[in-house]
Amino acid sequence: MGQKLPWPFPRMWCSLDAEPSVGHAAPVPGGSFMRKSPQTDEYWLRFRRAFPAAPADYRLLWFGDADVALATKLAILVERGPKRATTALLRDFETGIEPVFPKPGDLWLVVDGDGMPRCVVRTTHVDITAFGKVDGQFAWDEGEGDRTLADWREGHMRYFTRQAMAQGFEFGDATQVVLERFTVIWPPDVADPL
16 A cells, blocks of 8 residues: 655545556545545546546546545535635645646546545646735635635645645745646536636
């Protein structure tokens, strides 16, 4: 099985063409791995019937850290709104903690804390900027807390500072972050208007 990692992840992914031992699965609570399941396979097949051009393989996306309740809460904020953005540290992509750098057009199957499928999202825009330069519009689009920049900064500062302490790096306003925006494209009853 895989190594249990000592820090939380703001977004986790999973694509299991390979075995977890080569890094193609996201760690979840208890050191196990988030895996595709018959439920996620069936959900993706239904999605592909509506979107035949979608790839046969898919990636799972888990928002939040190893807190199952938080992951479910965030998945619901994506599924039902208003969460349409997420933030990760650039260093997580540079070090392989986040192995897939998002790009416009990427499709992700969002799962809740129990690994159950909630919706399919498409990445629409990706920016890299200093943490201290994130603006109020992005905070609003991330859709968490009271959606203000002050609340966004406080929550993310606490989260990323905890991660920095666990991994032995310094976090501050100059730290580069990846700002990803996305849209919900399926199922139809929760999809964003085109």
